[in-house]
Amino acid sequence: MTVISSREFIANENKYFGMAMTEDVFVKKDDVLFTVSIADQKKEPYMVFEPDDDFYRSISMEEVRDRLHRVIDKLYAN
Numbered sequence: 001m002t003v004i005s006s007r008e009f010i011a012n013e014n015k016y017f018g019m020a021m022t023e024d025v026f027v028k029k030d031d032v033l034f035t036v037s038i039a040d041q042k043k044e045p046y047m048v049f050e051p052d053d054d055f056y057r058s059i060s061m062e063e064v065r066d067r068l069h070r071v072i073d074k075l076y077a078n
Contacts, residue, residue, distance in 0.1 A: 003026045
């Protein structure tokens, strides 16, 4: 574990990014410690989905707004 000041980190950021590959690196600014670390390599990558049939059957926000206005108008008409 290595604790450094924010000024030291700014002056040698490549050095500390390299260190963070093998050990915990903390940057201290005032009374706060920030962690420099690599992302968890074991996690699954983010998945991006293509639009499906449900997406294409959905209604637009304008249509939702219009329908809500009609329902609200009916409620206040009574």
